[in-house]
Amino acid sequence: MRWDWRGLIAGGLLVAGGAAAEPDPVRQAELLNLLEQDCGACHGLTRKGGLGPSLLPEALADKTDAALLATILDGRPGTAMGPWRPMLTEGEARWLVEQLRKGPQR
Amino acid sequence: MIRLLGLLFVLGPLAAQAGACLVRGTGDLGVVIERSAGSLLVVDRTARRQLFRVSGLGDVSHASVVYSPDERYAFVFGRDGGLTKVDLLCGAVVKRIVQAGNSVGGAISQDGRLVAVSNYEPGGVRVFDAATLGPVADLPAIGADGRRSKVVGLVDAPGDRFVYSLFDAGEIRIADFTEGGKPKIQIIRNVGRQPYDALITPDGRYYIAGLFGEDGLALVDLWHPERGARRILDGYGRGEKKLPVYKMPHLEGWAVAGDQAFLPAVGHHEVLVVDMNTWREKARIAVAGQPVFVEARPDGRQIWVNFAIPDNGKVQVIDAETLRVIKTLEPGRAILHMEFAPRGEAVWLSARDDNRVAVYDTESLKVLATLEAIKPSGIFFTWRAHRIGL
Numbered sequence: 001m002r003w004d005w006r007g008l009i010a011g012g013l014l015v016a017g018g019a020a021a022e023p024d025p026v027r028q029a030e031l032l033n034l035l036e037q038d039c040g041a042c043h044g045l046t047r048k049g050g051l052g053p054s055l056l057p058e059a060l061a062d063k064t065d066a067a068l069l070a071t072i073l074d075g076r077p078g079t080a081m082g083p084w085r086p087m088l089t090e091g092e093a094r095w096l097v098e099q100l101r102k103g104p105q106r
Numbered sequence: 107m108i109r110l111l112g113l114l115f116v117l118g119p120l121a122a123q124a125g126a127c128l129v130r131g132t133g134d135l136g137v138v139i140e141r142s143a144g145s146l147l148v149v150d151r152t153a154r155r156q157l158f159r160v161s162g163l164g165d166v167s168h169a170s171v172v173y174s175p176d177e178r179y180a181f182v183f184g185r186d187g188g189l190t191k192v193d194l195l196c197g198a199v200v201k202r203i204v205q206a207g208n209s210v211g212g213a214i215s216q217d218g219r220l221v222a223v224s225n226y227e228p229g230g231v232r233v234f235d236a237a238t239l240g241p242v243a244d245l246p247a248i249g250a251d252g253r254r255s256k257v258v259g260l261v262d263a264p265g266d267r268f269v270y271s272l273f274d275a276g277e278i279r280i281a282d283f284t285e286g287g288k289p290k291i292q293i294i295r296n297v298g299r300q301p302y303d304a305l306i307t308p309d310g311r312y313y314i315a316g317l318f319g320e321d322g323l324a325l326v327d328l329w330h331p332e333r334g335a336r337r338i339l340d341g342y343g344r345g346e347k348k349l350p351v352y353k354m355p356h357l358e359g360w361a362v363a364g365d366q367a368f369l370p371a372v373g374h375h376e377v378l379v380v381d382m383n384t385w386r387e388k389a390r391i392a393v394a395g396q397p398v399f400v401e402a403r404p405d406g407r408q409i410w411v412n413f414a415i416p417d418n419g420k421v422q423v424i425d426a427e428t429l430r431v432i433k434t435l436e437p438g439r440a441i442l443h444m445e446f447a448p449r450g451e452a453v454w455l456s457a458r459d460d461n462r463v464a465v466y467d468t469e470s471l472k473v474l475a476t477l478e479a480i481k482p483s484g485i486f487f488t489w490r491a492h493r494i495g496l
Contacts, residue, residue: 037141041353042354050226075350080354
């Protein structure tokens with residue numbers, strides 16, 4: 001696993017402030033690309049599902065933020081959904097949950 | 107003179123877009139999927155340049171392509187259930203239908219008359235007339251438990267057959283179209299948990315489905331389908347910690363060199379080497395990440411491997427003789443696919459997050475050319491028209 005200074009800083013903030021920092025605009029663009037392209041590899045570029053289920057707001061309506069956060073960070077054992085914690089901080093995952101709730105912006 | 111040639115170079119594609127079609131052979135053409143833009147580029151792999159951009163293909167994330175026997179038409183299978191027939195010489199869509207809600211791939215029959223699409227939603231296979239895209243057959247994938255299953259690993263096989271796997275039901279099915287629109291379907295059950303993709307050997311005899319739900323692969327001898335599926339490389343990762351898989355490996359690019367086959371391990375950063383005489387594991391090669399495509403250069407001397415995120419900026423080249431990694435390339439950000447020239451002197455790599463395609467010389471391992479493309483993914487050359495299973 002690669003060292004990620006953003007992870008260290010965000011982790012530090014979590015400990016210090018108890019809240020995750022919002023990713024900066026450069027990282028937000030990277031995360032949106034990750035969401036569209038890499039999450040999209042299984043869930044569809046338009047998030048309507050593929051080998052993995054749909055990630056559209058209506059499909060996630062009955063899931064809590066905490067459940068979505070846990071799924072992103074730790075995956076779902078027994079399925080093809082892997083844990084993204086090695087590549088995402090908690091703050092970044094939280095921001096991704098917000099994006100999922102908003103739905104695709106184009 | 108040079109100026110005049112330059113002018114022609116500029117005007118050529120424009121004139122074609124205005125409706126003029128090219129008069130030339132198609133044997134060195136291909137397409138590059140632009141997954142976010144819903145478009146593809148028709149490319150000339152000799153000149154290493156774009157001829158046309160064809161738009162309006164819908165959601166082409168995970169799109170794949172097969173070719174008509176005359177290498178003029180590309181059939182594009184989109185994620186959104188779209189099936190689009192593209193004329194390479196005119197750079198135009200001939201016909202487009204949306205035949206399901208969510209699709210993953212397709213195949214063309216041995217005689218080139220039928221095009222089949224594997225669907226996630228509704229789970230099954232739909233078969234169309236390659237000339238008109240009119241419907242020929244609908245094959246719902248209802249497993250032994252009575253539930254509909256996603257279909258993966260659809261390939262053509264000799265004898266006008268299509269072979270495919272049911273991801274949720276753990277089955278392999280063979281649809282025989284010898285008698286036209288009413289296929290005979292043979293069902294092989296209990297092949298293993300979650301077959302995620304499959305391939306057929308270049309001679310069309312063996313169909314092999316990779317299993318996501320367990321360490322192993324299911325093998326069917328299409329000369330003797332009555333014998334059912336046999337498990338090979340059973341428990342190849344036993345005792346090892348399974349690593350996360352951030353992208354499903356693909357088995358379509360069957361990598362055979364001599365009598366050994368190279369396959370991606372699932373959940374292990376390894377390429378598996380199988381002895382094709384015994385179907386037993388011969389070796390394992392440690393690589394830089396979770397392999398996605400493992401492809402042999404057409405002469406079988408080199409094996410090229412790309413990887414799932416976060417190692418998708420690398421490509422490794424393995425010497426098929428010593429089974430050692432001889433080079434780790436960093437061709438760009440998010441390398442999604444690799445396609446060889448049919449005689450293997452060059453390979454094209456798509457670098458999604460750099461918006462370009464890089465062409466490598468496979469001997470010097472140096473870059474020969476780059477082409478601009480919008481979020482490129484799959485690259486498909488027309489030589490596929492004459493290969494079983496592609």
